[in-house]
Amino acid sequence: MTVDIDKTAGPEDVPPAGPEAIKAIPVRHYGRYVSAVIAIAIFVSIIYAFAQGKINWGAVPDYFFDDRIIKGVGQTMLLTVLSMVIGIAGGILLAVMRLSRNPVTSSIAWFYIWFFRGTPVLVQLVVWFNLGLVFEYINLGPIYKDYWSSFMTPLLTALLGLGLNEAAYMAEICRAGLLSVDEGQTEASHALGMSHGKTLRRIVIPQAMRVIVPPTGNEVINMLKTTSLVSVVQFAELFRYAQDIGQSSGAPVEMYFLAAAWYLVLTSVLSVGQYYIERYYARGSSRSLPATPLQKIKANMLSLASWRR
Amino acid sequence: MSTSMVKAEGVHKSFGPVEVLKGIDLEVKPGEVFCLIGPSGSGKSTFLRCINHLEKVNAGRLYVDGHLVGYRQKGDKLYELKDSEVARKRRDIGMVFQRFNLFPHMTALENIMEAPVQVKGVSRAQARERAAQLMERVGLADKAGSYPSQLSGGQQQRVAIARALAMDPKLMLFDEPTSALDPELVGDVLDVMRDLAESGMTMIVVTHEMGFAREVGDSLVFMDEGVVVESGHPRDVLTNPQHERTQSFLSKVL
Numbered sequence: 001m002t003v004d005i006d007k008t009a010g011p012e013d014v015p016p017a018g019p020e021a022i023k024a025i026p027v028r029h030y031g032r033y034v035s036a037v038i039a040i041a042i043f044v045s046i047i048y049a050f051a052q053g054k055i056n057w058g059a060v061p062d063y064f065f066d067d068r069i070i071k072g073v074g075q076t077m078l079l080t081v082l083s084m085v086i087g088i089a090g091g092i093l094l095a096v097m098r099l100s101r102n103p104v105t106s107s108i109a110w111f112y113i114w115f116f117r118g119t120p121v122l123v124q125l126v127v128w129f130n131l132g133l134v135f136e137y138i139n140l141g142p143i144y145k146d147y148w149s150s151f152m153t154p155l156l157t158a159l160l161g162l163g164l165n166e167a168a169y170m171a172e173i174c175r176a177g178l179l180s181v182d183e184g185q186t187e188a189s190h191a192l193g194m195s196h197g198k199t200l201r202r203i204v205i206p207q208a209m210r211v212i213v214p215p216t217g218n219e220v221i222n223m224l225k226t227t228s229l230v231s232v233v234q235f236a237e238l239f240r241y242a243q244d245i246g247q248s249s250g251a252p253v254e255m256y257f258l259a260a261a262w263y264l265v266l267t268s269v270l271s272v273g274q275y276y277i278e279r280y281y282a283r284g285s286s287r288s289l290p291a292t293p294l295q296k297i298k299a300n301m302l303s304l305a306s307w308r309r
Numbered sequence: 310m311s312t313s314m315v316k317a318e319g320v321h322k323s324f325g326p327v328e329v330l331k332g333i334d335l336e337v338k339p340g341e342v343f344c345l346i347g348p349s350g351s352g353k354s355t356f357l358r359c360i361n362h363l364e365k366v367n368a369g370r371l372y373v374d375g376h377l378v379g380y381r382q383k384g385d386k387l388y389e390l391k392d393s394e395v396a397r398k399r400r401d402i403g404m405v406f407q408r409f410n411l412f413p414h415m416t417a418l419e420n421i422m423e424a425p426v427q428v429k430g431v432s433r434a435q436a437r438e439r440a441a442q443l444m445e446r447v448g449l450a451d452k453a454g455s456y457p458s459q460l461s462g463g464q465q466q467r468v469a470i471a472r473a474l475a476m477d478p479k480l481m482l483f484d485e486p487t488s489a490l491d492p493e494l495v496g497d498v499l500d501v502m503r504d505l506a507e508s509g510m511t512m513i514v515v516t517h518e519m520g521f522a523r524e525v526g527d528s529l530v531f532m533d534e535g536v537v538v539e540s541g542h543p544r545d546v547l548t549n550p551q552h553e554r555t556q557s558f559l560s561k562v563l
Contacts, residue, residue: 188410188469191361192424192476193400196392202427206414283414283456 059254060261063245072241073262079158079237080224086163087223088216091170096200098175109171116168122229125161128152129233154235161233166223173215177208209281217274221267228259238262314339314480314511315360319369322355329355331535332369337513337528339479342506344522344543345515347532348558353515354407356532357482360513361402362395373402374479400428403473407485409465411457417444417468418453421475428476436475443471447501463494467501474505481505483514519563523547531555 051057063069097109116124132148139145181204189199228239236244239259246255279292315337322330329352337343345353358364359371362379371378379395380387390398411420421440425431431439444450447467457465466486473481483502487495499521506512506525516522522529522543529543531552539552547563550556 182410184406184408184410185412187363188404188406188412190396191363191399191402191404192472193396193398193428194424195396198427202423203412207412281414 055257056251056254059249059251060258063249063251063255063258064261066245068241068245069238069258069262072236072238073266075235075237076224076227076239077266079155079162079227079230079235080220082159083162083166083227084220084223086159087166087170087219090164090167091172091174092205094167094171095174095178098171099178113168113171116165117172121161121165121226122232124165125157125229125233128157128161154230154233157233158227158230158235162223162226162230166219169219170216173212173219174208176215177210177212178204180211181207206281210278213274213278213281217270217277220270220274224266224270225263228263312339313337313372314341314374315343315513316372317356317369318371320356320359320366320371321368322352322359322364323367329535330359330366333532333535333537335530335537335540337511339511340509341511341527342525343511343513344526344529345513345532346517346519346522346529346558347538350534351532352535353532354484357404357484357513357515360480360482361399361404363404373398396428400424400476401479403476403478403481405466405469405473405481405483405486407488409457409462409469409489411465411469411472413457416454416456417449417460420457420468421472424472425475439475440471443474444468446474446504447471448497461494462490463497466490466498470498470501470505479511481510481512483512483516485515485517487516487518517562519547519559531558533558 094109094112097105098113100106100109129152132152135148137145138148138151185203185207186199189203194202227237230237231240231243242255242259242262243252246252249255276292313336315335317333317335320330320333321328333352333356345356347353355364359366360373360378365379376398377387378398379390381390382388411417412423415423418437418440421443422433422436425436425439426433441450441453444453447470449464449467449471452460452464452468457468460468470486486502487498490498495518499518502512502514502521503525514522514526526543528540529546530540531538531546531550531554533554539546539550539555546555547559550559
């Protein structure tokens, strides 16, 4: 291991060549080897146990790229994306309303958050699904009129149920983000003659994003998994298709493993995406941008090779 | 009234039960460099923030360029201005903050371009050209693409001055512009301000830089506990203070 020593830090009377670079033997962390061996042993025994179980593993790859599964993956992703769009847009709106000086808008936002955060999403989904009992028709005057039951498709029910619930959570995340921006930023912007709206859009929200993005990534991943609930409103997505195949092919448990594997693949992809979005909003906040995953892997390999830490 | 850029008549300001300004009367003439000094908590910064309506005045009248700040008077009734009207008036008043308050997610050049483009509707190309000129004027032509976090405090403050100048203000407010700077960086910022004063800009400067006040200032006011204790030409007040409180303050800072 080499250490760069600033030349000016050395005493004045050293020879002009500067002090010799330190070549010390690094501390050996024997505990790490031991714990790695134990962890690998436990991991292998768990895998062995599953491999020995009465599970027909062959069924998983057989159906992994089944048309229905692929369709289900598509529907799951579509639902995740659309619900999060509703959630984020609604969340920003609610956060701004909640922080507004207008007591009417802030009370409405408070009430919305109180209601949608205070009831389980599964219950909300079922309520949306059964709202036809309250409203027989949907009647927007001359624009649109239909039976509620034919207006409320499973997709729309799922979207409203998930999206409106998500907006309540996103509102609190966005509010934390908006509050994290220094008040001096708003003052500077106002002093330049910028309106409240422009200050919010151009100055506050871009800075709030640094605080908003990480928990939002969490929410997206949560949403992806929560979409598995929407089978109760007759919307078919990954989990529902996996269940269906499981029942017809006689390998129900195998299909749950298949679904779990797909969810893992999707959340992994999302995590990578989140990393790059965070990197984008970090510009200007630190002197150099954080490394990309590839750069990181490279650096980790190097440090592993030399056991630097 | 047309002869004064800022005119304060019995300005009062309270934060809850604490009365910060207890009746300020003063007048700033166009082209004047007007220095406000005094111990911390004396209300200098608050008064400055009242001028562009970042703080609301509780009593008294405050005029900028002949117009009442924050209100419209009809007969003997006052009507609060709408946010958009307040914003329009702020365009003509530049402000420089103690802690710079540059927008950290924009480069230095983008910081300067922001308000002309967003508020005045200047084209981006035109704003960019003007911003580059201003960067040169404050001696930072080579830092256009840097983010604030990559600049020293003194450089950030000079960008902040350029940002305020980009709106072509009639009046510049400086709220302790050098107080957050390392001592060796103060000079660069004061040079820019001196240059600005020579160009004829009306400036109100809250400062602890007595040297700057003496050399550049046209008028000086010493404030303490929310009132104007002493005012006059900087040289007179600083070298020959009449009031006991001024004397004791100056003996501590000079």
